[in-house]
Amino acid sequence: MTGATERDPLLQSVPQSTANGLSAEAHEKQGPGPRDISKSTRYGILAGIWAATFLSSLNTTLVATLLPGISSDFQKSQQASWLGTAYLLATCTFTPLYGRLCNVLGRRGANQTAVLFAALGTAACGFSTNMETLIAARFLAGIGGGGIFTTATIITSDMYSLRSRGLTQGVAAVFNSAGMGLGGPLGGWIADQYGWRWAFLIQLPLFVVSFFLTSINLKYVTPGKGKSTKEVLKRIDYGGSLTLMGTVLSFLIFLSTRFGEEYPWSHVYVYLPFALSFVFLIAFILVELFIAPEPVLAPFLLRKKIPVLVGVSNFLVATCNFTIMYNYPTWFQTVLLTSASKAGAHLIPNGVSISMGSLFAGWIMHKTGRYKTLNLVFGVFPFISTLLIVTMKETSHPIQQWLAILPLGFGNAIVLQTMLIALLAHLPSSAMAVGTGFGQLFRGVGQVGGVAISSAIFQSILNTELHRRIQDENAEEIISKIRHSATLVAKLPPDLQRHARDSYAIALRAVFIMASVATFLAYLARLPIPDKSLDSGKPAVEGPPLPEPPLETTAPINPLEETEPDEEENNEDDSGHPSEEEDVVPTRPPMLVKRTRRLSTYESADGTLDLESGGSARPKSYLSTLSGRSR
Template structure:
């Protein structure tokens, strides 16, 4: 891109940092203290996701919100997705530290409110508020790593950041399950508070400021408004389509049309702002970079697949296999641990070789095999079947999708904050759309599959209001409800209990079919990612030695790189 060459030609001082020298030479103390703050933030964000996911079946049972099961996460993703590119741009302009502080305060306030939720609708609303802060956590944390280290050095740091995600993947589900069974589910949100407060202390008193552009900066209010107007209806349309409203309903078509108009206006406005150097939230020129575009498409499709799988696995474990909340949380550990371990290994390989395409292809192929293995799960499956599929998925995903942030930062070194947040933005858009689509598929599949699983004679013999009790699979997640309903059937003796077990089995069949259909969609997304990875350019990763180059050499390389950026 031309802006890279312009930046290097502007002044001697600017060139001293250089295209290859975007990483300022921080002292060892500054680097370590900064990474402590970054790792605490990563732990905070990843723990929240794993703890809440495990507790969700129990939460929807107590708050009676199976029909809004996916909304608790959708609302969180909705607001956090909208804010990601805004935070990324602001962090480039004003520095990372202040944005971290603002994000954590909002996140912790939202966590406290979620814990006090009196109803399902209130929880959904407070999760949306929590998402406003969450948007500043992981994307900017990764941008900070980009500030501190060169692309080849970042591969080695995947081991440290991966260990944080590994810790959260083991502790999070176990803590979430234990809290759900032995305390009150509200503590899955309150547990964020001590970790968040510790992160705040580290940021305020220990972390040095990573300066932004300083003076002469402006906030793109019009672009932010158009982005919000375009993103919210888009995700709401996909969320309501097929469940609340039909796909061709005026409500859904109206939302999608509004989103299309707003996003088209957003592109026009941002293009004009970039041409006039008025600092748009997302520079349209990013999409002239082939590496960025392919990386965005791959992370969107693969995250759509992984997110859908992870979200519905605890429901399958608790509802179909009858595993407790604690143990269902632990069941996710193989997936996350293999993902982290393979991510660490792939990071070391990429860091040493400076190339990434072959590893990405191998990882994606393994992930496709794992996604296909999920299709084998049914009401006759056991925990081992689930465990094996998750190990394969985790191993493949760790090798296949763990370093696209690094790839994008390497391709666009002068816009680390913006490119990192844009990648996260589109990844979360994909996750939200996939989750909404999968939730719609599951809920619309369940009832027909449940009724078809009931023998015709039983269906005709039982009153409609009895069968209606089982129209909601919440009964599989609530031992109290099962006990109450079974007592009513026990009055009819052995035949009554046999009928009860038959209906309960039909509920499992219906739920299993609904989840199976979500796994089909998950596999299709993963196959799309496998095809896309073959189009990824294998651009060598830059190393620290580039900083040592003479100005003339660096300028020459910059010119050659600029042409490749605009391909």
């Protein structure tokens, strides 16, 4: 028998579920934890969630090249812009809800709910018989599309340590960027070959594959107890989701009527949605602060510096990305007079650079265990890219026209990856799902804002420039046609065409300047975020269950929780001084917290409700107060 050596650990590793307080018998009966599963099972889960991620990203940019065919079929080109806006609106509204659903329905339940909504919406798009039905179907698909990304991020975080997550999320971002980059060109090619409906219908088999892979593989469990369906449904933040949707939708209608249709401020279609947007915003804040039992926008995260800074950065980065993505092809189509397919092809370098940036960021973080230097150096790239785009002219070299967008995708991919890891590194593991949804909320609002605000600026300046240049007797009719059809510019007489090209160039330059300002402000917002070693991101499988804390402990240690020492316990920075950001919300001792309000403790023996321990969006002190009232 071989004796122990000085290299052997003093405490032998135990399975994750056993370290978390489950007996070996319970572990064997209920199933493995997220880091106990086999490699084949883990890869099966990743294949399932990444297939859905690809489709979700594909649908974000798919309709850009389908609009001419859809408009000619339904003869309602004035409503065509809502096909993109409806999808982004649903994504923005329902994305943060999935952070809660992961703790309520379980990882598999939440992910498959998102996939089901996305698949049904996509199928409805393919079979739509009018524009109104198609817009509603796009909204339905967006409900699932946003949730797919959030649930995929949370599932990946379950299965990998903090340091390994960067590399894994980098690979995941390849599927995300591939979907965004291929959406326009692939949609246009399918529409030309088979018709625009097949651009939606051809996705359905891949949704089925995703659902099947998660059904047979996503069965890991974490400690907790299940609750009835009635109790689960009562905890969902319906009020927060509806008021958030009302806020964003009202503001979108205001932008469309005031700047798209040029209605005066005195028109009811302008001031009414503008006023309603503020009413819904106030209602959303009140619901989140005082009413919702488990708010989609966790109030305690708004009091923490790093989550707020990450949220601001996500909003501005998404605004920049979608401002460029939805307006860059228009520049080539209206200023250089290229075809729609060639104009859309100029987005392909962006998709490639996003993939490269995501993989690079993940690899560097995995090797170094750090993220701040990476962010500071490559976070400047998007600003440089926007300056190159702003200075583009008709006479610019083709290298600038094709490659100016490369630094944008590469830099912002690195920024989004590092900000996700920074957010998770400064939150306790019990708040992982809520924190992920929190970050995605700001990113979703930024996506809608990038499209809607840039469109309002573009239409307003374009209208002004066209009126300044065109003053014929039929000027209003000509200007209206030019504003609402980019393809018309190439067909105009030479004199009118020159006026239109110059007007489009000036309007688009203003939009690109807006994107440049957004990415610069995002860089400033990230500067105060401190660095933190990612070496602490290890599964808690190397020791016995942690003891119960004394009464004066501010952060209760639940023996059922999977703890990662530096994520939850180490409140010092690398210099040895106390960190400015306290990672744990002060609470009463654990025995004073009423367990029925902690959403993430649901679980079933067969793994269908596979949830992490902890993670309520309300601070535990708040829950303790409610617990005392109930007595």
